Every structure is written in structure tokens, then in C-alpha cells.
Amino acid sequence: xxxxxxxxxxxxxxxxxxxxxxxxxxxxxxxxxxxxxxxxxxxxxxxxxxxxxxxxxxxxxxxxxxxxxxxxxxxxxxxxxxxxxxxxxxxxxxxxxxxxxxxxxxxxxxxxxxxxxxxxxxxxxxxxxxxxxxxxxxxxxxxxxxxxxxxxxxxxxxxxxxxxxxxxxxxxxxxxxxxxxxxxxxxxxxxxxxxxxxxxxxxxxxxxxxxxxxxxxxxxxx
Amino acid sequence: xxxxxxxxxxxxxxxxxxxxxxxxxxxxxxxxxxxxxxxxxxxxxxxxxxxxxxxxxxxxxxxxxxxxxxxxxxxxxxxxxxxxxxxxxxxxxxxxxxxxxxxxxxxxxxxxxxxxxxxxxxxxxxxxxxxxxxxxxxxxxxxxxxxxxxxxxxxxxxxxxxxxxxxxxxxxxxxxxxxxxxxxxxxxxxxxxxxxxxxxxxxxxxxxxxxxxxxxxxxxxxxxxxxxxxxxxxxxxxxxxxxxxxx
Numbered sequence: 001x002x003x004x005x006x007x008x009x010x011x012x013x014x015x016x017x018x019x020x021x022x023x024x025x026x027x028x029x030x031x032x033x034x035x036x037x038x039x040x041x042x043x044x045x046x047x048x049x050x051x052x053x054x055x056x057x058x059x060x061x062x063x064x065x066x067x068x069x070x071x072x073x074x075x076x077x078x079x080x081x082x083x084x085x086x087x088x089x090x091x092x093x094x095x096x097x098x099x100x101x102x103x104x105x106x107x108x109x110x111x112x113x114x115x116x117x118x119x120x121x122x123x124x125x126x127x128x129x130x131x132x133x134x135x136x137x138x139x140x141x142x143x144x145x146x147x148x149x150x151x152x153x154x155x156x157x158x159x160x161x162x163x164x165x166x167x168x169x170x171x172x173x174x175x176x177x178x179x180x181x182x183x184x185x186x187x188x189x190x191x192x193x194x195x196x197x198x199x200x201x202x203x204x205x206x207x208x209x210x211x212x213x214x215x216x217x218x219x220x221x222x
Numbered sequence: 223x224x225x226x227x228x229x230x231x232x233x234x235x236x237x238x239x240x241x242x243x244x245x246x247x248x249x250x251x252x253x254x255x256x257x258x259x260x261x262x263x264x265x266x267x268x269x270x271x272x273x274x275x276x277x278x279x280x281x282x283x284x285x286x287x288x289x290x291x292x293x294x295x296x297x298x299x300x301x302x303x304x305x306x307x308x309x310x311x312x313x314x315x316x317x318x319x320x321x322x323x324x325x326x327x328x329x330x331x332x333x334x335x336x337x338x339x340x341x342x343x344x345x346x347x348x349x350x351x352x353x354x355x356x357x358x359x360x361x362x363x364x365x366x367x368x369x370x371x372x373x374x375x376x377x378x379x380x381x382x383x384x385x386x387x388x389x390x391x392x393x394x395x396x397x398x399x400x401x402x403x404x405x406x407x408x409x410x411x412x413x414x415x416x417x418x419x420x421x422x423x424x425x426x427x428x429x430x431x432x433x434x435x436x437x438x439x440x441x442x443x444x445x446x447x448x449x450x451x452x453x454x455x456x457x458x459x460x461x462x463x464x465x466x467x468x469x
Contacts, residue, residue: 148387152380156370165366166384169359170391173398180402201394212387215304219379 004089005097012101015074026067027109033059034117045122052121053182056131057138059117060110061171064139065164067106068146071098072154072217082221091214099147099210107139123186130185130195134178137198144202144209145170151216173201233450234459236310240443247440254433262426269423275339280427282332284434285325289357290392292322292438296364297389300382310446312378313453315385316368317445321438323361330354349400356395360388374453 016023037055041047075081075098085091114135118128149167153159181194229235262280269276296318302311333351334344345351364384371377419427454460 145387148383152367152384153370159370162366162370165359166363169356169363169395170387172356173391173394176398176402197398208390212383216380216383219376219383222373222376 001089001093004087005093008084008094008097009101012098013104016101016105022070023105023109026063026106027113029066030059030063030110031113031117033062035120038120049122049124049186052118052123053127053131053179053186055121056114056117056123057134057175057179057182060114060135060139061142061168061175063110064107064142065146065167065171066160068102068143068150068167069160069163071102071147071150076154076220081217085214085217085221091217092210095147095151095214095217096206096210099143099213102147103140103143107143110139111135123182126188127182127186130191131182133195134181134198137195137202138174138178141174141198141202141205142171144205144213147213148209148216151213151220153220154217155220155222174198177201231306231308231310233309233313233454233457237447237450240447244440244443244447247436247443251433251436251440254429254436258426258429258433262423262430266423266426267420272340275336278332278336280430282329282336283427284431285332286329286354287431288434288438289322289326289329289354291435292318292325293357293361293385293389293392295442296322296385300385300389303378303382304386307379309453310450312375312382313446313449314442315381316378317442317449319361319365319368319381321441321445323358323365325434325438326354326358326361330358349396349402352402353396353399356399357392360392364388 034055037051038048041051072081075084084094087094111132114131115128118131123131146163146167149163149170150159152166153163156162177194177197181191181198184191184194230239258280263277266277268274296315299311299315299318302308303315330351333354337346338344364381367384368377368381371380451460451463
């Protein structure tokens with residue numbers, strides 16, 4: 001079982017590394033969207049500091065959702081997904097490996113580039129550490145929940161827009177706790193409560209989402 | 223018990239049963255609506271703070287209750303769809319979604335109409351308003367998914383997964399939003415020992431809630447019948463039914 005998990009993880013990561021251009025797209029999207037806000041809101045430092053947590057998080061959420069569309073697509077189209085589900089390994093475990101690989105290829109780079117964006121938006125230094133912590137706890141949750149939506153829409157021709165419609169409402173709790181934590185940190189309040197909530201959501205989604213995603217993939221494959 | 227369950231599960235029997243039930247349910251609904259509306263809008267005393275404008279509550283509160291109730295019905299039907307693959311449950315789930323979305327929309331509209339004189343604005347980012355809005359988004363997502371998948375049975379099972387994922391998320395969303403901000407007045411009916419509402423207002427409210435529930439039951443039965451006819455269009459009993467109509 002661990003062998004199958006590792007094999008899928010390695011395979012998906014290798015595939016992602018060989019398509020670096022695709023990996024860069026959500027990252028560029030993230031940076032471009034965030035840099036549009038100062039142009040729209042004006043360059044005053046106080047305004048930017050005030051709205052920075054929300055902007056960075058909403059942009060991260062959109063970038064993650066756009067990147068998610070490709071999570072199962074190529075495997076669905078060439079039939080390897082069907083073979084994986086036919087194998088004797090538990091499908092939810094294989095799905096978990098695929099989600100983890102996808103997060104490492106798309107979610108982790110978002111976290112790594114976010115200090116640059118914090119700099120753009122004049123986010124105070126104390127808040128930066130909290131921003132990184134919320135992204136580290138929050139984006140895997142987004143990948144887990146999003147995987148269910150991707151699995152449901154993978155067989156549809158125009159699934160991309162539908163996917164955002166399905167999963168964005170489900171992202172609300174993550175957004176609230178994450179942006180709230182960064183906001184609190186920027187004004188010097190304690191943030192432990194929100195971080196615990198984010199961790200709880202992560203644990204819940206790691207436990208349940210692979211099961212739901214595997215069931216959805218079976219439905220999509222028919 | 224199980225025999226009864228099986229009989230209900232057959233689209234044909236369900237169709238017959240709902241055909242018998244619908245007129246009765248409809249009549250009781252109409253009666254309760256008339257009584258509840260008259261009592262609520264005319265007889266019940268005006269509120270000492272809010273005057274007459276509180277009366278929109280007799281529509282608003284039952285609609286808000288129904289918006290959650292219908293989602294629970296959908297989630298239950300969704301579980302039945304995934305576990306037993308029951309065709310009737312598929313039809314009930316599909317028939318419920320637009321009704322639930324309408325109740326949610328009604329609750330939002332009446333709430334914002336009441337909010338204008340009371341809070342001075344049509345919309346505030348208050349916890350309950352926000353979670354009701356997100357509930358509406360969940361309904362719309364479900365309907366969009368059902369429409370996007372061509373095969374009816376695949377669509378039903380995909381929708382069932384989505385409805386169950388949603389039902390796990392509804393409480394999380396609700397409490398996270400509540401934690402985020404709240405302005406809405408606290409619950410006045412569900413306090414166990416002493417509801418802080420006079421009986422003369424409470425009774426019409428409960429009658430209206432019952433009327434809304436029965437209205438939902440009536441309409442969902444009618445819509446489910448329509449769904450069944452569409453899904454079973456090629457089966458022999460539907461053809462017989464159609465033949466009878468023609469002569």
C-alpha cells in the first residue's frame with residue numbers, strides 16, 4: 001500500500017517537473033492578480049496594509065482553484081485513472097497520493113512566492129510568518145476539498161467554470177479563518193484560535209475528502 | 223416495514239401514491255396558509271418596538287427554516303441514492319433543489335426588505351445573511367452540476383456526492399461565519415423553557431411553518447411525479463398511462 005502511494009506520488013511529481021511551464025502558470029496568475037489591486041485601490045501604504053491579508057488569500061484561493069482543473073484530467077483522458085481505480089489498492093489512498101503530488105506542484109510554490117507579495121502590499125513583518133502558516137495549513141485543505149469537485153467534473157467538456165461554482169462556496173471557512181488570522185497578526189492580536197481551526201479543517205478534509213473524491217471518480221468514469 | 227420501503231421505492235407505486243396524496247396536501251396547505259396569514263397579518267398584535275413591520279417574519283422565518291429543511295431532505299435522499307440507488311430518491315433530490323433555492327432566495331429577499339426599516343440598509347454582512355447566501359450558492363452549484371451531466375442516473379449520483387459534501391460543510395460554514403461577524407437578532411422561538419414571544423404571535427408563526435412544510439411536500443410530490451415520468455418514459459406503465467390520456 002505504501003509502495004503504491006509512493007509510486008503514484010513519484011510519478012505525478014516527475015510528470016509535473018517535466019511540464020514546468022504549466023507549473024508556473026498559477027504562480028504567475030497569483031502574482032499578477034495581487035499586483036492589480038494596488039493599481040485599482042491606489043498606492044497609499046495604509047490602505048494596502050489594511051486589505052493585504054484578504055487580497056493575498058483571495059488571490060491564492062483563485063490560483064489554487066484554477067490550477068486544480070488539471071488534477072485528474074490527463075490521467076482521465078489517457079485511461080490511466082481507470083487502471084488505477086481497477087487496481088487492488090484502496091482508491092482513496094491513490095487519490096490522496098495524487099492530491100498530495102498536485103499540492104506539492106502547485107500549492108507549495110504559492111507559499112514560497114507569497115513573501116514577495118507581502119512585500120508588495122506592505123504587510124507588516126509579524127504578519128508574514130502567520131501568512132505563511134495559514135497558507136501552509138489552508139492550501140492543502142483547498143486541494144482536498146477541490147479534488148472532490150474536480151473528480152465530479154472531470155468527464156465534462158466545460159468543467160472548469162462549473163468547478164469554481166461548486167467549490168468556491170465550500171472554501172468559505174478556510175478563507176475566513178486564514179484571512180482573519182493574518183489580519184489579527186497585522187494588528188497585534190493573538191492568532192492561535194484561527195490556526196487551530198485551520199488545522200482542524202485540514203485534518204477533517206484529509207480524512208474525508210479522499211473517500212468522497214474516489215467515489216466521485218468512480219461516478220465520472222461510469 | 224421493508225416491504226413497505228420496497229413498494230415506495232418503485233417509481234410506479236410512488237407515482238400512484240403521490241397522485242392520491244397531492245390534492246389532500248394541497249387543500250390543507252391552502253387552508254393553513256389562509257389561517258396563518260390572516261392571524262399573522264391581521265389579528266396578531268403589533269410589536270412594541272418594530273410596529274407592524276415585524277409581520278414579514280411570518281413569511282421570512284418559515285422560508286429560512288425551509289431553506290435548511292429542504293437541504294436536509296436532499297441530503298437524506300442523496301444518502302439513499304448512493305447506498306440503495308433508489309430511483310425515487312433520485313427524483314426527490316432533483317425535484318427538491320430548485321424549491322430549496324427558491325425558499326433560500328425568498329428568505330434573503332424578505333430579510334433584506336425587513337432590514338431596510340430596521341437596520342437602515344438592505345444588506346449587511348451579518349452572519350446569518352451570509353451563511354444563507356452561501357447556502358443559495360450551494361443550491362445553485364448542485365443545480366448546475368445536475369444540468370451539466372447528460373446521463374440522468376450519473377447526474378443523480380454525482381449530485382448526491384455534492385449534496386453530502388455540502389451537508390458536512392453547512393454547519394462548518396455557519397459557525398465560521400457566525401464567528402466572523404454577527405448583528406442578527408438571537409433566536410426567539412427555540413429557547414426551550416420560555417420563548418420570548420407572545421403566544422398570539424407564536425401560533426400563527428408555527429401555522430405558517432407547517433403551511434410552508436406542507437406546501438413543499440405538495441410541490442415536491444408533483445415535481446417528483448414529473449421527474450419520474452421523464453426518467454421512466456420508455457417503461458410500459460408510463461406508456462399505458464399516456465395511452466389512457468389519449469383516448
